[in-house]
């Protein structure tokens with residue numbers, strides 16, 4: 076894969092490991108951390124053969140899609156590290172807006188519109204365009220945090236719980252390389268605002284302004300139960316707050332969100 080960016084093209088001391096093909100960039104990043112790598116460093120490929128999604132699902136990404144994982148060893152608690160995913164969603168959305176400018180002018184009212192779905196997806200027209208998977212592991216001198224971002228650049232998988240879409244299908248004809256260039260710049264900005272969790276209040280505000288389904292009906296499948304209600308907000312730890320029919324405000328730390336009419340748990 077021709078990732079043309081060299082280390083000098085990345086901002087703020089970030090390095091780049093550009094891989095022709097790999098199993099999982101998240102695995103590459105975690106293994107590097109175990110071997111002493113401290114980051115910040117990107118592991119990037121446009122052909123990932125054993126990608127890992129959330130909830131033990133595979134992440135299917137044919138050649139041409141972007142798989143990018145950024146590793147950094149930090150001095151933060153795991154619960155704080157978990158909120159970095161919101162900064163990642165914002166960075167990806169900003170990168171998508173940048174690379175979609177030409178298509179937006181060409182397509183006018185039919186241009187792609189992006190939104191952030193709790194906890195870490197980016198949607199286009201209600202369909203999943205980007206998945207973000209966080210991993211963390213304690214190392215000698217801190218917590219190795221890996222933010223893995225998968226974008227459907229040329230193709231989207233079929234038969235997923237949330238229907239998926241690709242940039243190509245939306246009329247945005249760009250390469251994984253071009254998207255990574257925009258993403259790595261935007262990451263520096265939003266990672267900076269997040270500031271090891273100190274800036275999560277600002278990230279939360281920015282995220283809520285772009286959130287899909289805010290104030291609307293949601294069903295959240297947690298694996299064993301389904302919680303229904305109105306998507307009220309996210310709290311200062313990143314939990315989704317659901318307002319139930321009885322007026323309770325229930326914080327949800329993990330689960331899969333479905334908008335609109337309730338679906339059966341089996342369909343998740």
Ligand SMILES: O=C(O)CCCC[C@@H]1SC[C@@H]2NC(=O)N[C@@H]21
Nearest residue numbers: 099126127128129206208223225
């Ligand atoms: O929505 C999800 O389930 C999260 C998907 C995360 C996929 C990305 S692609 C880059 C990185 N490498 C992986 O193996 N997973 C993440």
